[in-house]
């Protein structure tokens with residue numbers, strides 16, 4: 001146990017000291033020929049914050065992740081990681097790309113050793129980090145199997161572990177639970193919460209909105225290459241209408257979209273002459289947020 005604690009403090013030494021902002025993107029622009037992928041994209045993330053990026057297919061989420069990881073250059077704007085340009089932020093960023101990119105002929109352990117060494121971990125710290133992730137991401141039983149022979153969910157967990165191996169101050173997780181079963185999803189969410197609790201800033205893209213509630217993420221809504229809204233779940237959902245759904249004995253059901261479902265129900269009960277067989281009152285939720293995005297979809 002002492003060995004484990006000592007190694008952890010070495011790993012944690014990578015977190016930024018006295019830094020308010022881990023990630024700062026300002027007015028990013030990126031075009032691919034006629035396609036505008038990013039257009040005035042700005043985003044900040046501070047230590048301990050989980051920022052959930054949501055938006056439709058093609059909104060620009062992956063392009064942003066690729067710029068932060070120096071896989072592609074922006075046409076305009078700037079991005080810094082703990083004050084450094086993307087190409088100079090070695091060891092500061094852990095990235096789990098949307099598409100799986102593992103070496104099929106080497107084992108899970110060999111992946112973790114490789115990525116850990118590339119990030120500067122050695123011996124005791126590396127062994128401790130592998131042991132910790134083996135438990136956190138339930139990799140123990142598959143640690144010495146070749147990744148080419150693993151299931152999709154097992155490969156997802158392995159890829160996430162390569163991003164987390166050196167406990168970097170910034171984590172970019174691009175749809176880390178895509179296609180994952182409940183066990184993989186929960187393991188991923190638990191480890192993300194744990195790392196944020198330890199001070200990492202996390203950018204987490206997903207189409208599964210309930211994950212962001214569980215992560216208590218601040219949500220950044222992306223549309224057509226820019227952040228169009230940012231806030232907590234409550235802040236974003238509060239302004240959206242809920243619904244009253246009433247069923248009548250001798251008439252068609254009615255669904256009323258309303259900012260005050262309780263008041264609307266009282267008015268309905270006071271004015272309707274038809275016998276009502278059932279009513280459902282629903283406040284706005286994240287699905288409504290997503291639907292409201294679809295209404296204004298222009299990509």
Ligand SMILES: Nc1ncnc2c1ncn2[C@@H]1O[C@H](COP(=O)(O)OP(=O)(O)OP(=O)(O)O)[C@@H](O)[C@H]1O
Nearest residue numbers: 032035036037055056057058059060061062063064
């Ligand atoms: N290498 C590329 N060449 C040409 N167009 C590209 C390239 N990469 C992205 N695009 C285009 O840029 C836009 C933004 O794509 P991006 O992958 O960033 O969206 P996304 O929000 O991550 O989508 P998804 O939710 O489907 O992953 C899309 O119109 C896409 O077709």
